[in-house]
Amino acid sequence: MASAGVASALAAIDATSNQQTKAQLYNELLPKIVSSSSSPTLSQDLIAFLESILSENVSIIASRPLLDAFINALRELPAPAKIEVGQHAIQALQSRSTSVEEQDSLIREILADAYEAQEEYLAAAKVLQGIHLDSSQRLISDGAKVRMWIRIVRLYLEEDDPTSAEGFLKKIKNLPSKIQDPELKLHFQLSQARIFDARRRFLDASQEYLNVSLATGVEEGDRLQALSAAICCAVLAPAGPQRSRMLSRLYKDDRSSSLQEYSILEKIFRDHLLSPEEVKAFGTKLAPHQLAQTADGSTVLDKAVIEHNLLAASRLYENINVVNLASILGLEASGDLTAGERAEAYAARMVEQGRLEGKIDQIAGVIYFNSGIDGVGPTDTEGKSLRIWDAGVQHLADDVEKVAAAIMDDFPEFAAAHEQAEPR
Structure with missing residues (x-):
């Protein structure tokens, strides 16, 4: 309930019949209400003031400038009062x-600012959704629409609601005109990356984060943060050729060596096995959704590491028993499946999806890896080690012969003297 003084003043204004005099009295009263910002009845006083200027006793022509003054006063209030x-x-x-759409949108933006200050992101997003961006009463540019939609997207992402965020991001994609403002384009790319990340489309997220890290006009600290996010998403992506290409781009980026994630990036790029200690340390840097459990009970990180170590094992072994493979991967029995059966299931899925070359002998319980060596011959596993050895010796002999020939061409006197000095 409004204070007695404000209620009395509003009643006196309401009794005035002259619209011009009314407007003047309202303009004199509003600063007095706002000046008592510490008053416990401040919110109720302003609400009473608003109801009075919107009553039938005040003409629409007179109420609009009064409403504008009310909005300016609302901006100066503390967040709790703004919300109320x-x-x-x-x-x-x-x-x-229909007659006060502009004022309605301004109040909604002020209210959204207050909700955001209180970290009530969902409430802020819903308030902004009520703004009529396609109204025939006022012309709104595509740039203004994009800016509002991106803000709503970011609010939903703060609330971990990628589904709602993606709905507004699609509105931006469906606009006939492309985003011209570099800042808006950057926010769009970052929002797209965060949505991909939240939906566990880690390869797509890594690419978008990398694009943000390479964008101009971004502070160096933010660019490195985006690059760090790109590396984390690449590590979490399913093992395979596409992931390998992404890891290669990130590893060859000169900035990567300055980041904490560089050590695990290097090991994964070089197909080295990851230890539990390294994985645990890396896991402390991840967001909650990146550590969420999958259908089989393992986390997203666990699954990514298991698939990577399986791919690394295929570089070390021609074939391996599923029980020994399970030991390397750190797998244990789960439910009705033994550790070996779980290792076999991971390998079978990767082979089926074309992310691992090999074959499985289920009767013998052995997995045969088929990595292939360029210039060595067929990719079957039989005799592969011998062919690799032969090829290595041949390449070494060729290199030695090339070096000797180059020395003889560039230093003929030295070569002749060396030949004469050799014992017979």
Whole structure:
């Protein structure tokens, strides 16, 4: 309930019949209400003031400038008061929505700022959704629409709601004109990356984060943060050729060596086995959704590491028993499956998806890896080690012969003297 002084003043203004005099009295009263910002009745006083200027006793022509003054006063209030007064204001304006759309949108933005300051991101997003961006009453540019939609997207992402965020991101994609503002384009790319990340489309997320890290006009610290996110997503992506190409790009980026994630990036790029200690240390840097459990009970990180170590094992072994492979991968029995059966299931899925070359002998319980060596011959596993050895010796002999020939060409006197000095 409004204070007695404000209620009395509003009643006196309401009794005045002259619209010009009314407007003047309202403009004199509003600063007095706001000046008592410490008053416990401040919110109720402003609500009473708003109801009075929106009443039938005040003409629409007179109420609009008064409403504008009210909005300016609302901006100066503390967040809790903004929320209490702003909520009432947007409800009060619903009956006049067509004639005060501009004022309604301004109040909603102020209210969203207050919600955001209180970390009530979902409430802020819903308030902004109520703004009529396709209204025939006022012309809104595509740039202004994109800016509002990106803000809503970011609010939903803060609330870990990628589904709602993606719905507004699609509105931006469906605009006939492309985003021209570099800042908006950057926010769009970052929002797209965060949505891919939240939906566990880690390869796509890594690419988008990398694009952000390479964008111009971004502070160096933010660029390195985006690059760090790109590396984390690449590590979490399913093992395979596409991931290998992404890891190669990140590993060859000169900035990567300055990041904490570089050590695990290097090991994964070089197909080295990852130890549990390294994985645990890396896991402390990940977001909660990146550590979420999958259908089989393992986390996203666990699955990524198991698949990577399986791929690394295929570089070390021609064939391996599924029980020994399970030991290397750190797998244990789960439910009705033994550790060996779990290792076999991981390998079978990767072979089926084309992310690992090999074959499985289920009767013998052995997995045969088929990595292939360029210039060595067929990719079957029989005799592969011998062919690799032969090829290595041949390459070494060729290199030695080339070096000797180069020395003889560039230093003929030295070569002749060396030949004469050799014992017979």
